[in-house]
Amino acid sequence: xxxxxxxxxxxxxxxxxxxxxxxxxxxxxxxxxxxxxxxxxxxxxxxxxxxxxxxxxxxxxxxxxxxxxxxxxxxxxxxxxxxxxxxxxxxxxxxxxxxxxxxxxxxxxxxxxxxxxxxxxxxxxxxxxxxxxxxxxxxxxxxxxxxxxxxxxxxxxxxxxxxxxxxxxxxxxxxxxxxxxxxxxxxxxxxxxxxxxxxxxxxxxxxxxxxxxxxxxxxxxxxxxxxxxxxxxxxxxxxxxxxxxxxxxxxxxxxxxxxxxxxxxxxxxxxxxxxxxxxxxxxxxxxxxxxxxxxxxxxxxxxxxxxxxxxxxxxxxxxxxxxxxxxxxxxxxxxxxxxxxxxxxxxxxxxxxxxxxxxxxxxxxxxxxxxxxxxxxxxxxxxxxxxxxxxxxxxxxxxxxxxxxxxxxxxxxxxxxxxxxxxxxxxxxxxxxxxxxxxxxxxxxxxxxxxxxxxxxxxxxxxxxxxxxxxxxxxxx
Numbered sequence: 001x002x003x004x005x006x007x008x009x010x011x012x013x014x015x016x017x018x019x020x021x022x023x024x025x026x027x028x029x030x031x032x033x034x035x036x037x038x039x040x041x042x043x044x045x046x047x048x049x050x051x052x053x054x055x056x057x058x059x060x061x062x063x064x065x066x067x068x069x070x071x072x073x074x075x076x077x078x079x080x081x082x083x084x085x086x087x088x089x090x091x092x093x094x095x096x097x098x099x100x101x102x103x104x105x106x107x108x109x110x111x112x113x114x115x116x117x118x119x120x121x122x123x124x125x126x127x128x129x130x131x132x133x134x135x136x137x138x139x140x141x142x143x144x145x146x147x148x149x150x151x152x153x154x155x156x157x158x159x160x161x162x163x164x165x166x167x168x169x170x171x172x173x174x175x176x177x178x179x180x181x182x183x184x185x186x187x188x189x190x191x192x193x194x195x196x197x198x199x200x201x202x203x204x205x206x207x208x209x210x211x212x213x214x215x216x217x218x219x220x221x222x223x224x225x226x227x228x229x230x231x232x233x234x235x236x237x238x239x240x241x242x243x244x245x246x247x248x249x250x251x252x253x254x255x256x257x258x259x260x261x262x263x264x265x266x267x268x269x270x271x272x273x274x275x276x277x278x279x280x281x282x283x284x285x286x287x288x289x290x291x292x293x294x295x296x297x298x299x300x301x302x303x304x305x306x307x308x309x310x311x312x313x314x315x316x317x318x319x320x321x322x323x324x325x326x327x328x329x330x331x332x333x334x335x336x337x338x339x340x341x342x343x344x345x346x347x348x349x350x351x352x353x354x355x356x357x358x359x360x361x362x363x364x365x366x367x368x369x370x371x372x373x374x375x376x377x378x379x380x381x382x383x384x385x386x387x388x389x390x391x392x393x394x395x396x397x398x399x400x401x402x403x404x405x406x407x408x409x410x411x412x413x414x415x416x417x418x419x420x421x422x423x424x425x426x427x428x429x430x431x432x433x434x435x436x437x438x439x440x441x442x443x444x445x446x447x448x449x450x451x452x453x454x455x456x457x458x459x460x461x462x463x464x465x466x467x468x469x470x471x472x473x474x475x476x477x
Contacts (some may be wrong), residue, residue: 039277043345048235051381053078053290056298058317060305066106071096077124077284078291085113085295101423103306113299114343117292121285122191126244130285132302138272140373141420145270146211146232149174149263152249154240155215156196156233157189172249173240177232187217193249198230211267234264293452296322300309300456303344304463316356320460323452330366334359334405358464359405360457364470366407367454370399371474373409384426394436412437418445419468442449 056070069090074082074097082097086109090098101109120460139146148154155174158167165184177195182188185202187195187209198217202209206219206227215232236259237252245251258264303321324345328338331347336359339346348356377396386392396412422431451473458470 039147048316053287053294055294055302058298058302058305060302060309064103066103066302066304066305067098068099068101068340070294070298071100074291075284075287077128080124080127081120081288081291082295084123084190085109089297101302105453106302106306110299110303110321111343113292113296117296119206121288122247123245124288125285126247131430136272137266137269139268139420140270141268141418141448142178142210143211143267144179144181145176145268147266147269147271148234149213149266150236150258151175152236152238153234153258153264154237154252154255155265156235156255157249158196160186160188160192160194160244162192167196171196172243172246173235173237173252173255174249178270179209179217181206181209188432190248191246193246195232197233198337200227200229202229203227211265213263213265213267217263232265234258271472297455300459304460316347316351316353316464317349318356318360318460318464320345321455322452322458324457326370326450326453327363329357329456330363330401330405331402333401334362353464357461357468360461360464361468364454364457366399366401366405367450368471368473369407369409370450371447371454372442373397374450376476377438377443378440378447380435380468381440383436384433391434393434394438396436396438416420 003115009200029196050402052071054072055072056068059067059069061067068087070082070087079097087097090096095178117189144203146155153175155177157172157174157177157395158170159172161168162297165186174189176191177189179187179189179195181202185206186202187198187202190220191194196213202219205221205223207222208220210220211232215234217229219227219229221227235255235257237250237255239254240250243249243251300321304319307319321344323340323342324438325340327347328340328345331338336347336356337349337351339349347360380394383394384391390413394414395416398410398412400408400410402408416437418432419435420431421427421433424433426433454473461468462470
């Protein structure tokens with residue numbers, strides 16, 4: 001049976017053609033969010049990018065202290081985030097925020113800004129008060145989405161401990177979930193949460209996953225063999241309250257087993273919050289991410305100041321205090337030595353400077369081509385017809401690194417998702433519209449990550465080889 005990709009649509013009215021029966025779906029390897037959230041994010045992105053947050057600057061004062069300073073206006077959430085990183089207002093310098101740090105303490109501050117930003121943003125958003133509307137049940141058609149069949153029922157989940165790869169003792173509860181398979185083949189939800197009751201990893205030959213209304217999660221191999229991985233733990237929690245520590249989840253002092261024989265889950269459905277609530281939180285989240293990125297640029301500049309002072313006469317190795325996954329992949333394919341950890345990327349140890357510069361120029365060109373392709377994919381994410389007006393949904397384009405670092409451009413021929421829109425001029429006889437296989441949330445995240453790596457590498461390369469000048473990255477469509 002053809003898999004139906006997740007799309008946010010209201011459940012069909014009784015008079016409409018009922019949706020197809022849900023069985024199993026190809027393994028989802030990336031966490032996905034609710035469609036309405038993605039649409040609101042794309043709408044508010046332009047509004048926020050119209051007044052971007054300027055990068056923070058870094059200077060080394062005569063006493064050796066590092067001064068991180070940023071000017072401009074910040075929202076209440078942005079100011080709360082800066083306070084969590086120890087910054088204070090700097091009225092003598094005009095509107096802005098700053099922090100003085102002794103060089104001996106800078107590594108700790110740098111680690112926190114570069115590695116703990118997601119935790120700090122979550123804390124700020126968790127305290128955000130928004131006009132919560134009643135969550136509404138929507139039909140996605142994606143078998144790996146599931147909602148509880150009763151408002152008092154919840155799926156028990158826990159935070160996955162990165163060290164032990166087991167769930168922490170504290171439990172949270174969700175009214176709906178979007179399951180996917182992590183890198184270690186463990187079943188996960190968003191934000192590194194995992195459902196209770198699913199302890200077995202995916203078998204190596206797994207081709208599809210399925211969720212039954214009673215909560216049983218099963219893996220189906222290429223040969224059609226079915227293996228049960230466990231059962232989602234569904235509980236009744238009448239006094240559940242939204243969690244301030246884990247936005248989107250609930251907490252409860254006590255739970256009890258659901259009534260025997262009661263309907264538990266609705267596969268292919270999910271609960272979505274009111275649009276106004278989503279939009280408020282999306283705007284705050286995007287602004288917080290921009291504030292963090294601006295602050296990270298100041299931290300990177302400060303780290304480069306310290307590194308330059310420590311070894312002023314050595315051009316190589318080139319040290320960038322940020323993880324650069326795309327740059328690392330391309331450089332290794334070009335034969336350049338790269339050492340990478342969570343905090344920095346070291347390029348060109350024991351390499352000839354000319355060879356490193358030539359390779360970095362190729363990497364910059366590759367990053368720019370990636371951004372152009374992401375931009376084209378996002379621009380055509382809703383295109384269901386070709387240039388001749390025929391029904392022919394757009395296929396996502398791809399860029400990968402081939403042998404010896406060559407760029408390989410291709411087309412994603414994965415199954416095109418369908419969305420249920422009876423009456424739409426592009427809908428087929430079954431009421432479904434074939435859509436492009438572009439996931440806006442994933443594409444936007446990849447686009448932003450490429451932009452960040454491009455900017456960081458440009459700053460470093462222009463210092464290493466000032467004769468090379470690179471244009472600004474393309475703007476989001």
